Amino acid sequence: MKEVILALITGFIVGIIFAAFKLPIPAPPAFAGVAGIIGIYLGFRVMAWIGPMLPEFFK
Known part of the structure; x- marks a missing residue:
């Protein structure tokens, strides 16, 4: 659960940075x-x- 929270916080910060520089989001x-x-x-x-x-064969 800690990894999920850290990933969400990191994504949130990256989203803010991209929005501040008016760049397209690096996500779908x-x-x-x-x-x-x-x-x-x-x-x-x-x-x-x-x-x-x-x-x-399938591995």
Whole structure:
């Protein structure tokens, strides 16, 4: 949980800095982009979970 809070605080500070310099945000501007990032993370976690059950070809 500490990592999540630190990541949120860091992202908040970076957002403020980018807004202050009128730069585009370095993140997906829409919920679909955020959902894509979550999907990538979940796919990675699922593969780590089922990977040992798969044949060597898929590892």
